[in-house]
Amino acid sequence: MSGAARRATRGLLPLLLVGNAAMYALYVGVPGVLLALHIEAIDPAGKVANFGLVSGVSAVFATVFNPVAGALSDRSGRRNPWILAGGLLAVPVMLLLGSVDTVLLVAIAWCLGQAVMNVYQAALTSVVPDRVPLTARGRASAAVGLGLPVGTTAGALLGAAFADDYRTGYLVFGVIVAAAAALFSGLAREERLPARAPMPVRAQVAAFGSALRAHDFRWAFIGRALLILGYFSVAGFQLYILKDHTVLPAGMAAEEAVAVLMPVNAVAMAVSTVLGGWLSDRFDRRKLFVGASALLASIALLVPAVSTSWTAMLVFSVVNGLGFGCYMAVDTALVTMVLPKAEDAARDMGVLNVANAGPQIVAPFLASVIVSVGSGYTPLFLVAAALSVLGALAVRPIRTVS
Incomplete structure (x- = not known):
């Protein structure tokens, strides 16, 4: 790597950290604390089903x-304008989310939130294959x-801080993303990358699927999808798990428990992220490293x-942080390294991000069914563990990366 490229990369890394942390x-x-509290306040008895429905849709x-x-950022040849647009739009969407008071309107507002945040995310995740x-x-x-x-710790602490005023909390998170963008x-x-010629809609749909025909990319997609499905089946319901499954110390509220667990998890995750990325290089x-x-x-x-x-949850947070932090760093x-075409990097990273977002559609429904049928959260942990094992095995067929 040339000296100029090394200097450019060094300057880019802290910005990537800030952008992703926000x-x-x-x-x-938002979904882990404020949205869960918001939905519980609207309908306490139906919180699990309602939260699963809102999260899945x-x-x-x-x-x-x-x-x-x-794909649109590929066509435009730019990433920064899409990052900026998605980030700035987070502010009005979070304002809208804080102003509604029915499950239906919460679902609509959070759908808009997911839309603008994924415009931001798609462009941001394409920066590494573009410029590094x-x-x-x-x-x-x-x-x-x-x-x-870093982001999960900040999110948990801010979420707990605004547990009694989730409307203001929503706005704070929107402003943070806008500032980072x-x-x-x-x-x-x-x-500016060369602009891409417009493609017919049918050709665009076919292009999205073409990435999955590449052997190694397909197995990377499967592995990511399985692990994310297991992770979000549990992580999405953490607040309710702490309220209804875990025996907390006397005087500790579930929101306070989240604010304790997240920094513990984050320290473990930070250590394994840095070491995993460095050792894999x-x-x-x-x-x-991905499989382990x-x-x-x-x-x-x-x-x-x-x-x-409570001790079991603390141990879970540490070990899960070590495993998931290393996984996300090295798997990324x-x-x-297995993207089918360099010129389609953003589109194909977007396809891969379906493995991040797609399981989040299934996870809330899967979790709510397992909790209801299994009469508790223990079966949910067991199913999530099995999915993680399958995710580890999915990287074995990859050929071009050792």
Whole structure:
């Protein structure tokens, strides 16, 4: 890597960290805390079913908008304007979300939130394959991955801080994303890529599917989808798990428990993200780290399955953070190495992000059914652990990356 490229990459990494941290802060603080409390306040008895419904339907918008926005940014040859537009639109959408008071209107508003946030996310995730040399993908992916623990911690703490005033909390998260988008688009210089010619709608749909015909990309997609399905089946219901499954210390509210667990999880995640990205670069062994970290995440899910204690949840947070942090850092690097075509990077990363958003459609429905049929959250942890094991095994058939 040339000196100029190295300097450009160094300047880009902190901006990637900030941009991703802001995104994850909203993704954790809004649906993980504020939205759950909002829905519970509207209908306490039906909170699990209603939350599952709102989360699942809104995830459809995430699934649709992510690859579409990626393809549009490919066609325009720019990423920064899409990052800025998605970030700025988060403010009015969060204002709208805070102003509604029925489950139906909450669902509509959060669908819009998912739409604008996935415009932001699709462009932001395309920056690494666009601007970072292959030899630095692990470090860049670590910077992206580090945004997860930083963002989740900030999201949990802010969510707990605004638990009694979720309307103001929504606005705060919107402003954070807008500020991060303005900072990134203002400081991260980009060279305009060649504009893409418009494609007929049928050809665009076929192009989205063409990425999945590539053997290695398809298995990377499957592995990501399985792990994310298991992760969000549990993570999406964390507040309710703490309220209805975990025996908390005397005097501790579930919102306060979230604010304790997230920093613990984040420290573990930060350590494994940085070490995983660096070690995968050093040893050039992406599949080994991805598979091992997915297996570790499955082990973490067994802990609260066999114990309802607060200690079990703390252990789960640490072990899950170690596994999931390393997985997201190294798997992101792996994926950028199996993209079918460099010129379609944003579109194909958008297709991969269907593996992030798509399981979020299924996860809330799956979780609510398992909790209802299984009479509790223990079966949910066991199913999520099995999905993580399958996600670990899915990287084995990948051929072009060791």
